[in-house]
Amino acid sequence: MKKRLVSGIQPSGVMHIGNYFGAIKQFVDLQNEHDASIFIADLHALTTVHDKDILSKNILNIAMDYLACGLDPEKVTLFKQSDIPEVTELTWYFNCLTPMPFLERATSYKDAHMKAKDVTVGLFDYPILMASDILIQDAEIVPVGQDQKQHIEYARDTAQKFNNTFGEIFKLPEPMLLGGVAIVPGTDGRKMPKSYGNTIPLFGTDAEIKKAVMSIVTDSKTPEESKNPDECNIFALHKLFLNTDELTALRARYTEGGLGYKESKDMLYAEIIAFFGPLREKRTTYENDPELVKDILRKGAEKARAVVEVKMKTVRAKVGVTL
Ligand code: ADP
Ligand code: TRP
Numbered sequence: 001m002k003k004r005l006v007s008g009i010q011p012s013g014v015m016h017i018g019n020y021f022g023a024i025k026q027f028v029d030l031q032n033e034h035d036a037s038i039f040i041a042d043l044h045a046l047t048t049v050h051d052k053d054i055l056s057k058n059i060l061n062i063a064m065d066y067l068a069c070g071l072d073p074e075k076v077t078l079f080k081q082s083d084i085p086e087v088t089e090l091t092w093y094f095n096c097l098t099p100m101p102f103l104e105r106a107t108s109y110k111d112a113h114m115k116a117k118d119v120t121v122g123l124f125d126y127p128i129l130m131a132s133d134i135l136i137q138d139a140e141i142v143p144v145g146q147d148q149k150q151h152i153e154y155a156r157d158t159a160q161k162f163n164n165t166f167g168e169i170f171k172l173p174e175p176m177l178l179g180g181v182a183i184v185p186g187t188d189g190r191k192m193p194k195s196y197g198n199t200i201p202l203f204g205t206d207a208e209i210k211k212a213v214m215s216i217v218t219d220s221k222t223p224e225e226s227k228n229p230d231e232c233n234i235f236a237l238h239k240l241f242l243n244t245d246e247l248t249a250l251r252a253r254y255t256e257g258g259l260g261y262k263e264s265k266d267m268l269y270a271e272i273i274a275f276f277g278p279l280r281e282k283r284t285t286y287e288n289d290p291e292l293v294k295d296i297l298r299k300g301a302e303k304a305r306a307v308v309e310v311k312m313k314t315v316r317a318k319v320g321v322t323l
Contacts, residue, residue: 006139007033008081009295010039011058012048013194017272018184021240022145026178028070037077037137038066040297042090044081044130045088047123056230063293065203068283079300081133086305086312089210090119090132091125093319097130097161107150111250131155135162135170143176166318169311184240187216189233200237202276203283213269223260234264241271 007027009019025037040062042055050056059080062095071078081087103109106127112119127150134142134155142152152175159170183191186198193199200212216233229235229251238250250267253259286293 002033002035003140004138004140004147005030005036005143005176006038006134006137007143008021008044008133009062010045011055011195012045012294013058014204015062016192016199017202017237018186018192018199018239019194020069020202021184022070023178024069024135024141026143027066027076031075034141036075037079037139038071039078039084039133039300039304040080040096041130041133042080042082044126046301047120047126050138057170060290060293063297064283064286067286067293067296068203068279070279071265073296073300076299077098078296079304080157080297083297083301084136084304084308084309087129087132088150089312090136090315091129093161093315094128094131094158095125097129098158102157103127103168106154123281124312128153128158131158134173135159136311137304138171138311139173140171142173143174145178146181149175149177149271169314169318175250185233186237187212189217189236200272203280206273209272210269212263213272216265218261221261223263224257226257227261232264234261237268238264238271241268241275265294 007023015024027036030036035089040059042059045055045058048057063078063080066078067073099208103124108126109119109124112123130151131154134152135158142150142155152173159172162170186192186196187200188196188198190196190198201208204212216237218232218234221227232254235250235254239247242250250264254264313322
């Protein structure tokens with residue numbers, strides 16, 4: 001029996017190579033050995049995106065990104081979260097069992113609160129919506145980045161709370177911390193998230209990728225000077241694309257001197273284009289046929305709903321709304 005795997009990504013911006021090496025690549029690798037369900041967390045994105053054109057564009061783009069990167073709709077149930085209204089229904093049942101102070105401890109809430117942002121009820125409830133995504137599908141493993149680990153603990157606690165109150169229904173999911181690449185640094189050396197403006201876009205145009213690579217921050221050593229590869233933001237990104245021998249050779253060129261940062265950037269640009277070239281080509285076939293992509297999402301949602309409907313029948317009966 002294959003284990004049931006569930007994960008999602010918010011369509012809150014443009015995918016970058018950090019998302020690829022940190023998350024998507026692993027989803028693609030895991031799809032063969034698992035009963036996998038991967039979705040686009042558009043309801044979660046609504047906690048931050050309040051522009052309908054941007055949100056719908058992001059959703060379609062992420063679907064194309066997933067497909068181009070190799071998620072195979074024959075193997076994975078691929079859908080968008082908002083097509084499964086039962087998820088929000090379950091969120092309500094969970095809300096009615098969740099003490100406020102429990103959610104006040106969530107990092108996502110604390111971060112927003114500390115930054116004195118207006119925290120919406122939706123953002124406050126983010127972990128419970130995520131618990132519903134996971135529990136409604138009987139997920140056994142949830143592959144996520146380190147930053148999401150606390151949310152899996154919320155899902156486990158919520159399952160236990162429900163089971164203690166209404167009877168054993170929900171499985172306790174396990175996090176699977178994605179170890180592919182710990183943190184892909186951005187062009188300024190900080191982490192690369194969608195929102196810092198330091199990303200290398202996964203499916204940008206040649207010009208966009210070039211611009212991002214050329215903007216990588218370095219010190220001001222001349223080409224002749226010896227350089228420390230371990231302190232270089234460009235070198236950190238070469239590690240994603242080069243094999244051990246190639247890295248050793250490049251390391252030597254850094255320390256010997258004679259390699260300018262411009263040349264290193266040109267090399268990195270070429271590596272990125274070569275690596276993602278086939279994926280970008282595949283993506284254009286989806287770009288030219290958005291109806292095909294929407295159809296894949298529709299079929300995925302039908303498949304996912306058939307599973308969650310069975311679960312929700314039991315849940316409704318347990319909480320007492322079924323007559
Ligand atoms: P972002 O930080 O870009 O907004 P999300 O929070 O939606 O991305 O995360 C989507 C997935 O991509 C998560 O599994 C996250 O751990 C992973 N991820 C995001 N940024 C990076 C990065 N710079 N390096 C490695 N993995 C990353
Ligand atoms: N919160 C996750 C993120 O920001 C996205 C997400 C929503 C998710 N629901 C999920 C991940 C359920 C795994 C399982 O990356």
